[in-house]
Amino acid sequence: MKLNSEELEILKIIEENHKASAETIALMALTSEETVKNTIKKLEDEKIIMSYPTLIDWTKVDGQESIIAMIDVKVTPKRGVGFDDVAERIYRFPEVSSLYLMSGAYDLSITIEGKTMNQIAAFVSEKLSTIDNVVSTTTHFMLKKYKHDGVIFDGGADDKDRRMVVTP
Amino acid sequence: MKHDVAYYISQTAKDLQPSGIRKFFDLAAGMKDVISLGVGEPDFVTPWNIREAAILSLEQGSTSYTANAGLLELREEISAYLGRRFGVAYNPKNQIIVTVGASQALDLAFRAILNQGDEVLIVEPAFVSYAPLVSLAGGKPIAVSTSAENGFKVTPEQIEQAISEKTRALLLCFPNNPTGTSLNKAELMEIANIIEKHDLLVVSDEIYAELTYDETFTSFAAIPGMYERTILINGFSKGFAMTGWRLGMLAAPKEFVEAMLKIFQYTTLCAPTMLQYGAIEALRNTYHEVESMQRSYRRRRNYVVQTLNNIGLDCHTPGGAFYVFPSIRATGLTSEQFAEELLMQEKVAVVPGNVFGESGEGYIRCSYATSMPQLQEALKRMQRFLETKGIMRDREAGALSQL
Ligand SMILES: Cc1ncc(COP(=O)(O)O)c(C=O)c1O
Numbered sequence: 001m002k003l004n005s006e007e008l009e010i011l012k013i014i015e016e017n018h019k020a021s022a023e024t025i026a027l028m029a030l031t032s033e034e035t036v037k038n039t040i041k042k043l044e045d046e047k048i049i050m051s052y053p054t055l056i057d058w059t060k061v062d063g064q065e066s067i068i069a070m071i072d073v074k075v076t077p078k079r080g081v082g083f084d085d086v087a088e089r090i091y092r093f094p095e096v097s098s099l100y101l102m103s104g105a106y107d108l109s110i111t112i113e114g115k116t117m118n119q120i121a122a123f124v125s126e127k128l129s130t131i132d133n134v135v136s137t138t139t140h141f142m143l144k145k146y147k148h149d150g151v152i153f154d155g156g157a158d159d160k161d162r163r164m165v166v167t168p
Numbered sequence: 169m170k171h172d173v174a175y176y177i178s179q180t181a182k183d184l185q186p187s188g189i190r191k192f193f194d195l196a197a198g199m200k201d202v203i204s205l206g207v208g209e210p211d212f213v214t215p216w217n218i219r220e221a222a223i224l225s226l227e228q229g230s231t232s233y234t235a236n237a238g239l240l241e242l243r244e245e246i247s248a249y250l251g252r253r254f255g256v257a258y259n260p261k262n263q264i265i266v267t268v269g270a271s272q273a274l275d276l277a278f279r280a281i282l283n284q285g286d287e288v289l290i291v292e293p294a295f296v297s298y299a300p301l302v303s304l305a306g307g308k309p310i311a312v313s314t315s316a317e318n319g320f321k322v323t324p325e326q327i328e329q330a331i332s333e334k335t336r337a338l339l340l341c342f343p344n345n346p347t348g349t350s351l352n353k354a355e356l357m358e359i360a361n362i363i364e365k366h367d368l369l370v371v372s373d374e375i376y377a378e379l380t381y382d383e384t385f386t387s388f389a390a391i392p393g394m395y396e397r398t399i400l401i402n403g404f405s406k407g408f409a410m411t412g413w414r415l416g417m418l419a420a421p422k423e424f425v426e427a428m429l430k431i432f433q434y435t436t437l438c439a440p441t442m443l444q445y446g447a448i449e450a451l452r453n454t455y456h457e458v459e460s461m462q463r464s465y466r467r468r469r470n471y472v473v474q475t476l477n478n479i480g481l482d483c484h485t486p487g488g489a490f491y492v493f494p495s496i497r498a499t500g501l502t503s504e505q506f507a508e509e510l511l512m513q514e515k516v517a518v519v520p521g522n523v524f525g526e527s528g529e530g531y532i533r534c535s536y537a538t539s540m541p542q543l544q545e546a547l548k549r550m551q552r553f554l555e556t557k558g559i560m561r562d563r564e565a566g567a568l569s570q571l
Contacts, residue, residue, distance in 0.1 A: 012463075013467060016464070017540055020540065024471065024540070024544070027470060027471040027474045027475060028467040028468070028470050028471045029467070029470070030470050158213040161211065163204075163207050163209055163211070164193065164197070164207070165193060165196040165197050165202060165204045165206060165207070165517055166189055166192045166193040166196050166197075166204065166206035166207065166517055166519060167189070167193075167206070167207050167208045167209055168187065168189050168208050168295065168296050168297065168345075
């Protein structure tokens, strides 16, 4: 879908200032509040704006830690059952938080979140490997998150304003 | 010592006025929870690729002097950059010097072109360093005042009126600190006519060239006939978010550069070596980051200008830099009173316009190089402050209530 330059500007402002009100966005984009609201509605309807996720560092909250693993999956698609069908079988599981089709040594890349290692092991052995077209899986447990979706975890040295209060 | 210490201080140093900015810094620095719109530098940290290149050069042991004019590799990059971005051609071998900030480039320019008593026209409101630098070089700064009526653009008539027998040069800075005003090509061409007619030089401070939002930036050296009369000054501080690096550049016809290089080799020798390596990376691979910072400033400018007008401070829309320069006349306060009371009452720091020259009286400089949430909070506080002064021109009712 082709967006005009105003719609594109609104979209980029939202991406960086997701908490800005329609009025603030209008002032930033030199347009009316009405236009901003209509544009947002349209972009949401078109599923260009998919959702407004909140990035939470759960490791900081006691009792809320989770275990994350990334699984490389090899798949042999068969007539009538392509990658998309296999993918669908997999992404419907709620513990799957992301799923990509990849080029290279394996086909699908899954990110999965669980409370315990056992839970993830059970998913791999009982749910994933038992799918007909899945040939092999390699599971990597994530040890630490440094950066996610452009956000640096705990590394915000650059976020600190080191400037003096008044300069020429 | 036989005398008072003051006796041992030179008359030159004594004659120099302390900057009005300093006073506000002292006031604001002692307070907590101040939101500062008084900062004349980017709120971005230098892009990582540039920092990384400087770190790498240190790891590799680049700790010796470079050529006086700077690493040839960097001068070649600067030459390519000036050509690509502004369409001006300078020979990296003898027409470019890498300086310690645009500040030093300005100092070199004045020292190289002024004889005792020569006058330099300075378009005001202006960056605080110009007049003192002219004086230190033995020249005489002459203010050419502009006004808000035409958005602080200087007209050929205003310049011509200020010209005397002794006028040697005109200092231009567009986009401007503190007004944010920029001049387009046609406007610069009119100024060029006067320069030609009166046989003057131009020192063009183009440090905000990368931060131009509405019209394409035109370098004064690119105006027909002006190349030979222009000392072009630019730098890394603003567009590349590198203020603390203290790296700038100057470019000019080779006779001028020769003269400036003579002074530079004795006063400075060369700009810091490892930082010059960072600057090479800046010019080579930072195009997208510079653009994205520029877009971010433009959005904030749009927001701030309209909001200031909405809360009752008349403000023209500046074409560049990261400053707005609204009028505070409606409050009946002087610039200093306004800035001081605003700081005390609402803990928002701005710079009173009069520190940038007489024509800045009645205005304040607000920098929008600050995060959106901070800007929103600052403007909310300013609105509250204005209400205590009886100013409530909230054109769109509730405009700020839902920020
Ligand atoms: C108009 C103008 N020129 C020059 C400078 C100094 O720049 P640099 O950091 O390159 O010395 C500034 C910095 O505030 C400025 O606003």
